[in-house]
Amino acid sequence: MSIDLKDAKRNIGSVFPEKAIDAAPGFERVEPLITPKMFVSRFFEGIPLISPITKKKITQKELKDYLKRGMAIAEADTKIDIAPVFRRHRLPFDPNLYHKFIHLEIPNKPIQKVNRLAICAASYQFTENEDDEYPAGAEIYKLPNQWIDMAHATRGILNVNPLNPAFSAIGTQTAVAASGATILQFIGQMGWVPGYWVVECLHGFCSEDGNVPVVVNELVGMKAALLLISNLIPQYQIVSQSLSLDGLGQSVTNQAYQLLQIKQQQLMLDYKEMKNTIKTMTGNNFLIGNV
Amino acid sequence: MRLGIRLLDNVTSYNSYRVVDELSLIKGNSGYLYFQVISIIEGCDEGELRYIPTDTAEINIKFLHIDSNKEITRAAEKAFPDEDRSIWRVEIQSGDEIAPDSIYATMTDGGTTQRLIFTSTLRTTVTDTKRFYC
Numbered sequence: 001m002s003i004d005l006k007d008a009k010r011n012i013g014s015v016f017p018e019k020a021i022d023a024a025p026g027f028e029r030v031e032p033l034i035t036p037k038m039f040v041s042r043f044f045e046g047i048p049l050i051s052p053i054t055k056k057k058i059t060q061k062e063l064k065d066y067l068k069r070g071m072a073i074a075e076a077d078t079k080i081d082i083a084p085v086f087r088r089h090r091l092p093f094d095p096n097l098y099h100k101f102i103h104l105e106i107p108n109k110p111i112q113k114v115n116r117l118a119i120c121a122a123s124y125q126f127t128e129n130e131d132d133e134y135p136a137g138a139e140i141y142k143l144p145n146q147w148i149d150m151a152h153a154t155r156g157i158l159n160v161n162p163l164n165p166a167f168s169a170i171g172t173q174t175a176v177a178a179s180g181a182t183i184l185q186f187i188g189q190m191g192w193v194p195g196y197w198v199v200e201c202l203h204g205f206c207s208e209d210g211n212v213p214v215v216v217n218e219l220v221g222m223k224a225a226l227l228l229i230s231n232l233i234p235q236y237q238i239v240s241q242s243l244s245l246d247g248l249g250q251s252v253t254n255q256a257y258q259l260l261q262i263k264q265q266q267l268m269l270d271y272k273e274m275k276n277t278i279k280t281m282t283g284n285n286f287l288i289g290n291v
Numbered sequence: 292m293r294l295g296i297r298l299l300d301n302v303t304s305y306n307s308y309r310v311v312d313e314l315s316l317i318k319g320n321s322g323y324l325y326f327q328v329i330s331i332i333e334g335c336d337e338g339e340l341r342y343i344p345t346d347t348a349e350i351n352i353k354f355l356h357i358d359s360n361k362e363i364t365r366a367a368e369k370a371f372p373d374e375d376r377s378i379w380r381v382e383i384q385s386g387d388e389i390a391p392d393s394i395y396a397t398m399t400d401g402g403t404t405q406r407l408i409f410t411s412t413l414r415t416t417v418t419d420t421k422r423f424y425c
Contacts, residue, residue, distance in 0.1 A: 002359035014424040023423035030425040032414035033391050035313045060312040064412060084357045207425035208358060209318060209415055210391035 003086050005202065008113040009145040011153050015110045015205055016213040018154050018281070033083075033210055034217040036063035043225040043267075047259060052235045058228075070224030074216075077223075078278050080109060082216055084204035088136060090120075093196035101149070102160035106201060109156040109282040113202040117158070118142040120198040136198055155283040158199065219278060222271040229264045233257065292330060294342055295408035296379075296396055299325040305375040313412040316389060319419075323380040325370060328398070331408060339410075341377040348400035350407070352381045355393040363387055367396075389415050 013019030017029065034042075040049070040063065049058040075082050089106055097103040104117075120137040129135045149161040206212045242251035302308040302325040316324070328350075329339040344350075350367040367381040383389070391414050396407040 002355070002357060002362050004360060005358040006360050016425055020424040023420065025420065025423060028422045030417075030422055032315065032416060035412050035414060037313055060412075061410070086357060202357065205425075207421065208356065208361070208390065209388050209417065209421070211417060211421065211425045213425065 003115060003200075003202075005113060005115060007145060008115040008202065009148045009150060010113050011111070012150050015112055015154055015207075016281070029214055030207070030211045031214055031217060033206065033212050034067060034221050036060050036067065038217070039063060039067055039221050039224060043221055044228075047263075048256065049228070049232075051232070052256070063228075066224040066228050067220065069227055070222075071220045073227075074219045074223050074275075077275050078219070080278065080282050081204040081206075082212060082220070083206045084112065084202055084208055086115075086200065086202050088134065089197075089199045089201065090137075090195045091197040091199060093190060093193035095190060095192070100159075104158040104197060104199060106156040106158060106199060108201075108203050109154065110205065111150075111153040111156060111158070111201045111203055112207075114145065114148050114150070114153070114158065114199065115202065116142065116198065116200040117145070117148055117160070118198050119196060122195060139198075215274065215278060219271070219274045222267050222274060226264065226267050226271060229260050229267070233260050233264065236260075293408065294398065294405065295329050295331045295339070295410045296326040296394070297329055297339070298411040298413065299327055299378065302370065302378070302380075305371040305378060308378070311411065313414070315414045315416045316383060318388070318415050318417045319385050320383070321385040322383055323370075324383050325378065325380045326367075326396075326411075328377045328379065328407065329410070331410070341375075343375070343377045344398060344400045346372075346376070348376070348398055350379055350396060350398045353395040353397075354387070354389050355395050356388065356390050361388045363389075389413070391415070 011019075013021050017023070023029070050056065051058075071082060085108075087108055089108075091104055091106075097105075118139050119141040120139050123138055124130045124135040125138075127135065127138050143160060147160050149159040151157075151159070205216050236257040242249065244250075298311050298314045299308045300311045300314055308325065310327070314324075328342045328344060330342040331339055352365050352367050354363040354365075356362045365381050367379045369376055370378045370380045392409065392412060394409045394413060396409060397404055398407055
C-alpha cells in the first residue's frame with residue numbers, strides 16, 4: 001500500500017549527513033543499496049566462495065539472501081530503519097509536554113517526513129478507513145502540517161510551533177466530536193491520556209530513490225559477511241595436518257580456513273563499532289552508569 | 292508452473308543480449324528496460340529456461356514506491372514479437388523515480404493473470420548532488 005506524501009511535512013535538511021541542505025561535490029557519502037557484486041568485491045575480494053565439501057560456488061541468489069538477512073539483523077540491532085518505512089504512532093497526552101510546544105517523542109528514528117499529526121479517538125467505527133488492514137480511528141482534530149517543527153526530526157522529536165495560531169485556528173478535517181480551537185484550549189487542563197495523538201511519519205535512512213549512506217552499506221555488508229563466513233568455516237573438516245617420521249616432520253594448514261577465521265574475528269569487532277557509530281548518529285546510543 | 296523475469300542488458304537483437312544478475316539505471320536517463328520471461332525451476336539456480344508466452348499475452352510492470360505519487364504502471368511490449376516472444380521491454384522516462392528491486396510484474400495470458408517473480412537486482416544510480424547527502 002503506498003501513501004500520498006504530496007503534502008507531507010519535509011525535514012529541514014537531509015537525514016545523512018544530519019540536516020545537510022547541500023554538500024561539496026567529489027565526496028560521495030551516499031550510494032545505492034549494497035548489491036551482491038558490491039558485497040563480494042568489498043568483503044571477499046580474492047577469497048573463493050566455494051563450499052569445501054560440495055565444491056559448489058555460492059550463487060547470486062544465495063548472496064542476495066545473505067544480504068537480506070544482514071539488512072534485517074542490522075536494522076534490529078541498531079533499532080533504526082534503513083529502507084523507508086511509513087509508520088503510524090499513537091502517542092499519549094502528557095500535560096507537561098503539551099505545554100512545551102506539544103513536545104512529541106517518536107520511538108523510531110530517523111524521521112524523513114510527517115504526513116499527519118492529529119487527535120484521534122480509539123474507535124474505528126463509521127470512519128472511512130474502518131475496513132483497512134490498519135485503521136486509524138476517528139479523527140477529531142488535525143493540526144496543519146505547516147505548524148509541525150522538524151528541527152529535531154532526525155532524532156525522533158517533533159514540536160508544534162508557533163503555538164498561538166494553533167489555538168486560534170479551526171481544525172481542518174470533519175470531526176466526529178468537538179473540534180476547533182476550543183479543544184486545544186481546554187485539553188491543557190486534562191491529565192494523562194493514553195493513546196491520544198496520531199502521528200504518521202516516513203522513517204528511514206534510505207532516501208526514497210534507494211540511496212543509503214555508505215556507512216549503512218558497510219554495516220549491512222559486515223553482518224552478511226559474518227553470516228556467510230559462519231556458514232563456510234564449519235565445512236572445513238581438515239584444517240591442518242602434520243606428519244612426522246624419525247625426526248623429520250611436515251605440517252600443512254588450510255590457508256582458506258585461517259583466512260576466514262581472521263576475517264571473522266576482524267569483522268566481529270568492526271561490526272560492533274559500526275553499529276555503535278550508527279546508533280550514535282540517531283541518538284539511539286545511551287550510556288548509563290552510577291556516579 | 293512458476294514464472295519470473297530476469298533482466299537483460301546490451302540487447303541489440305534476439306540473438307545478441309546479455310543476461311545480468313544486476314542492473315543499474317541512471318536516474319534522469321530515458322530508454323528501455325529489457326527483461327526475459329523465464330520458467331523458475333526449484334533447485335536450479337543457473338540457466339532457468341526461457342518461457343515463451345502466446346501471441347496475445349500482456350505484461351504490466353508496476354514500479355512500486357512508498358509515495359503513491361511516484362508509483363509507475365506501464366504496459367511492457369514484446370521487443371521481438373515475431374522472433375522471440377520471451378524478450379520484453381518497458382519504457383523508462385527521464386522523470387521516473389525507481390526504487391531498488393521495486394518491479395511488480397503481472398502477465399495476462401489466455402484469460403489467466405499471474406504474477407511474475409522478479410529474480411534479478413535493480414538499482415538506480417544518481418549522478419547529481421544527491422550522491423553527497425540524502
